[in-house]
Amino acid sequence: MRPIFRAAAVLALLAASGIAPAAVALEVKLTPDPPAAVVHAGIDPAAHQGVRLLVEAFTEGRVGDPAAIGELRREGKSAEPLTTADDVARLVTDRFLSTLGEAGLPVVDARQLAAWGAKIVDTARPVLTVRGELLAFSLVETKTLDAEVRLGVTIEDGSGKRLWSGSSNGHAGRSARSYKPEEYAPTLSDALDEAIGQLLRAETFVSALRGGG
Numbered sequence: 001m002r003p004i005f006r007a008a009a010v011l012a013l014l015a016a017s018g019i020a021p022a023a024v025a026l027e028v029k030l031t032p033d034p035p036a037a038v039v040h041a042g043i044d045p046a047a048h049q050g051v052r053l054l055v056e057a058f059t060e061g062r063v064g065d066p067a068a069i070g071e072l073r074r075e076g077k078s079a080e081p082l083t084t085a086d087d088v089a090r091l092v093t094d095r096f097l098s099t100l101g102e103a104g105l106p107v108v109d110a111r112q113l114a115a116w117g118a119k120i121v122d123t124a125r126p127v128l129t130v131r132g133e134l135l136a137f138s139l140v141e142t143k144t145l146d147a148e149v150r151l152g153v154t155i156e157d158g159s160g161k162r163l164w165s166g167s168s169n170g171h172a173g174r175s176a177r178s179y180k181p182e183e184y185a186p187t188l189s190d191a192l193d194e195a196i197g198q199l200l201r202a203e204t205f206v207s208a209l210r211g212g213g
Contacts, residue, residue: 045104
């Protein structure tokens with residue numbers, strides 16, 4: 001089954017007061033399903049077994065309120081903001097790790113090491129550090145649903161030398177025929193998968209994950 005975000009949305013209706021519209025609370029959750037194989041197609045796990053990939057938590061690089069993830073722009077109505085109480089950067093980190101792991105890459109979650117009070121991954125193999133930044137994560141609903149996810153990623157070797165630095169943009173869209181809130185999160189999920197997949201289709205990025213610069 002293709003992995004998607006699960007969403008539960010509750011629209012708080014204001015009394016007839018003429019003030020700004022209420023935000024739509026969009027609860028973004030990831031399912032435990034594995035990432036779609038097409039996202040990491042073409043990766044050769046054997047070529048990466050000589051290193052360990054220490055993936056740090058994605059930092060929040062979006063401008064403005066990190067709870068804001070888009071808005072509804074329906075004809076004849078004022079724009080309604082979409083918000084979430086979830087830690088989006090954490091969810092993106094989880095998704096990035098699971099996708100690379102499903103591709104057979106030797107990833108290590110830096111958050112787990114920190115929780116254990118450990119710093120060393122595997123001294124027998126070179127450790128490459130992968131750092132990410134969430135630059136965009138938004139959905140706009142008009143007559144269609146349009147989602148954008150943008151990631152910035154750097155890869156460094158053990159000496160701090162930068163092996164790769166760049167960004168990726170994932171876009172996804174679908175018809176908004178019925179304006180169902182349950183469509184919002186799957187569309188964002190598709191855009192995130194595309195952003196990660198774009199990285200894994202870049203030969204320079206994949207080469208850096210092997211220790212090449």
